[in-house]
Amino acid sequence: MKRKTIATVWLGGCSGCHMSLLDIDERILEVAKLADILKSPIVDGKEFPEVDVALVEGSVTSDEHQHELEVIRQKSKILISLGDCAVTSNVTSMRNQFNKEDVLNYAYKEAISNDGQGQMPGGPWPLLHLIEKVVPLHEVVKVDYFIPGCPPSADTIFYVLFELLNDRIPDLSAERKLKYG
Numbered sequence: 628m629k630r631k632t633i634a635t636v637w638l639g640g641c642s643g644c645h646m647s648l649l650d651i652d653e654r655i656l657e658v659a660k661l662a663d664i665l666k667s668p669i670v671d672g673k674e675f676p677e678v679d680v681a682l683v684e685g686s687v688t689s690d691e692h693q694h695e696l697e698v699i700r701q702k703s704k705i706l707i708s709l710g711d712c713a714v715t716s717n718v719t720s721m722r723n724q725f726n727k728e729d730v731l732n733y734a735y736k737e738a739i740s741n742d743g744q745g746q747m748p749g750g751p752w753p754l755l756h757l758i759e760k761v762v763p764l765h766e767v768v769k770v771d772y773f774i775p776g777c778p779p780s781a782d783t784i785f786y787v788l789f790e791l792l793n794d795r796i797p798d799l800s801a802e803r804k805l806k807y808g
């Protein structure tokens with residue numbers, strides 16, 4: 628069986644889904660026997676490579692996310708929505724009830740941790756180009772598998788990943804109920 632390649636991506640999320648991925652613990656060795664992780668928040672790769680499986684955490688909140696997700700889709704054979712923010716937009720979409728200019732003003736100017744000039748300490752930082760409404764991944768690109776949960780359980784993440792790396796289709800039907808973290 629051909630060795631596979633994996634990418635994990637963090638868009639509009641809190642990184643909790645990646646923490647759950649790390650919670651597969653020693654089973655990462657099973658993954659490492661079958662695949663190489665080419666891009667991830669824990670791997671220092673700049674360009675998004677061609678991969679067999681991409682796990683994407685978080686929703687789409689900005690032009691940058693939208694472009695990144697389109698590139699990920701083009702370069703990934705299988706794209707997985709990882710966690711409720713990716714699947715439904717979840718807590719990240721709480722800002723949808725506000726005007727995006729108000730959100731930017733609050734986050735970059737008015738928040739007590741900022742300097743009042745539109746910069747957080749350590750800046751200058753480029754301002755995000757927020758899209759009007761936060762959306763889940765499948766509203767931007769085709770998604771092949773959905774792993775819900777906030778965060779999803781490590782067991783479910785490992786199960787789906789291990790099946791795909793072994794060229795099997797994960798069984799996410801009622802017989803195998805998803806575990807929530």
Ligand code: SF4
Binds near residue numbers: 641684776
């Ligand atoms: S689904 Fe939950 S754990 Fe995952 S990024 Fe969203 S808020 Fe964080």
